[in-house]
Every structure is written in structure tokens, then in C-alpha cells.
Amino acid sequence: xxxxHFGNCLALVYAPYHMAYKFSGISxxxxxSKCVYAGGLYIFTQLCKMLxxxxxxxxxxxxHITGEYNVFMEILKATVDFADLFGLYFAMNSVxxxxxxxxxxxxxxxxxxxxxxTRSVLLWVGAxxxxxxxxxxxxxxxxxxxxxxxxxxxxxxxxxxxSDLPRRLAPPAAALLLLSPYRALxxxxxxxxxxxxxxxxxxxxxxxxxxxxxxxxAMYAVLAHQIAA
Numbered sequence: 001x002x003x004x005h006f007g008n009c010l011a012l013v014y015a016p017y018h019m020a021y022k023f024s025g026i027s028x029x030x031x032x033s034k035c036v037y038a039g040g041l042y043i044f045t046q047l048c049k050m051l052x053x054x055x056x057x058x059x060x061x062x063x064h065i066t067g068e069y070n071v072f073m074e075i076l077k078a079t080v081d082f083a084d085l086f087g088l089y090f091a092m093n094s095v096x097x098x099x100x101x102x103x104x105x106x107x108x109x110x111x112x113x114x115x116x117x118t119r120s121v122l123l124w125v126g127a128x129x130x131x132x133x134x135x136x137x138x139x140x141x142x143x144x145x146x147x148x149x150x151x152x153x154x155x156x157x158x159x160x161x162x163s164d165l166p167r168r169l170a171p172p173a174a175a176l177l178l179l180s181p182y183r184a185l186x187x188x189x190x191x192x193x194x195x196x197x198x199x200x201x202x203x204x205x206x207x208x209x210x211x212x213x214x215x216x217x218a219m220y221a222v223l224a225h226q227i228a229a
Contacts, residue, residue, distance in 0.1 A: 009123050012140040017112050017147060024104050029097055031105040038091035038109025045087035049080050074185060081181035088154050103154045111150040115143040138202055148209040153180055155216035169219050
């Protein structure tokens with residue numbers, strides 16, 4: 001039973017990533033090495049973020065001891081996540097071809113590295129345990145939301161870097177990029193205000209990622225139509 005549960009968790013985590021790579025069309029461009037490069041950039045970016053957090057925010061665990069929540073400090077810590085946007089930008093610059101290939105390749109490589117780093121040990125240690133737990137199923141579902149959010153963030157970064165982006169789209173693209181590092185803070189704040197449980201918070205994150213992705217897709221469609229015209 002535990003092996004069956006472990007296999008289901010692995011399929012729930014990695015099957016959507018394989019399907020996204022296989023059926024999005026980027027596999028035809030031989031971009032596997034670029035996905036690996038984007039994954040390497042993710043790991044390097046996280047190491048840089050850890051160094052910054054350890055240097056400028058060394059006492060981040062004090063809130064767990066005192067019971068106080070420092071909102072300003074949490075906002076400053078979340079600001080470090082701007083490094084992810086720079087990492088996605090450099091990942092896309094390494095991918096030749098059209099915009100959709102750049103976006104999907106960098107997003108899949110980036111999110112795949114994230115799920116390997118953050119989920120593999122958790123599943124190996126926890127999901128193989130003696131008892132079934134919905135916690136690991138929820139963690140696997142969160143990895144799929146992370147893929148959607150990575151694709152939306154990559155699309156926004158690509159749009160912002162375009163010099164031919166329509167002027168009316170520049171403010172919303174910039175606003176969404178500026179709010180991107182604070183996504184987790186905003187979602188947790190909304191969950192605390194609404195009293196949401198773990199599954200409801202997951203649904204909120206999925207809706208947020210879907211809305212962000214659809215908005216980025218609409219902007220991409222406008223730009224693509226303008227280029228084609």
C-alpha cells in the first residue's frame with residue numbers, strides 16, 4: 001500500500017511536467033539541454049538567495065520564539081525573490097527561437113528543478129512511510145501549481161523585456177512583475193483573513209496562478225497579433 005501511494009505521488013508530481021514538455025511542442029526544438037540549463041540557474045539563484053537571507057536576515061527564526069510577526073521584515077525577505085525573475089530572464093536569453101519556446105523551456109526547466117529540490121526528499125522520506133497521509137498528495141498538487149506560476153512569471157518577464165510591447169500593456173505587466181515576489185505573502189494573508197484550511201489555500205493558489213497565467217497569455221496574444229500584423 002505504501003509503495004502504491006509513493007508511486008501515485010511520483011506520478012502526480014512528475015507526469016504533468018513530462019506532459020508539458022512532450023505535448024507543448026518544445027521537445028521538437030531539442031531544448032532538453034536548455035531545460036537543464038534553466039534548472040541549473042534555478043539552483044544557483046536559490047543559493048544566492050540563501051546567501052542574501054543569511055547575510056541580511058540572520059535572525060529570521062526569532063518570530064517563532066517571541067510569537068511576534070514582523071510584517072515589514074517578511075516583506076523585505078520576500079523582496080529577495082526578485083532574483084527569481086532575473087534567473088528566468090537569463091534562462092530565456094539562452095533559448096533560441098520564438099517567444100513561446102523561450103517561455104515554456106525556461107519555465108519547465110525552472111519548475112522541474114524546483115520540484116526536484118523541494119519535493120523529492122519529502123516524498124522519499126514521507127510518502128514511503130507506514131501510513132497514508134493527504135499531506136503528501138497536497139504537496140504533489142502544489143508542485144503542479146508551481147509549474148503554472150513559473151510559466152506565467154516567465155511570460156511576464158519575456159513581455160516586459162520586449163521593446164515592442166504595446167504601451168497600454170506595459171503598466172499591467174510591470175505591476176504583475178512587481179507583485180510576483182510577494183505572491184506567497186498575499187496568499188497567506190488572504191488565507192489568514194478568510195480562515196482557510198490547507199486545501200482551501202491550495203485552491204486559492206491554483207486560482208491565483210491560473211488568473212496570472214491567463215492574463216499573461218492574453219498579453220502575449222495581443223503582442224503576437226501585433227507582430228503578425
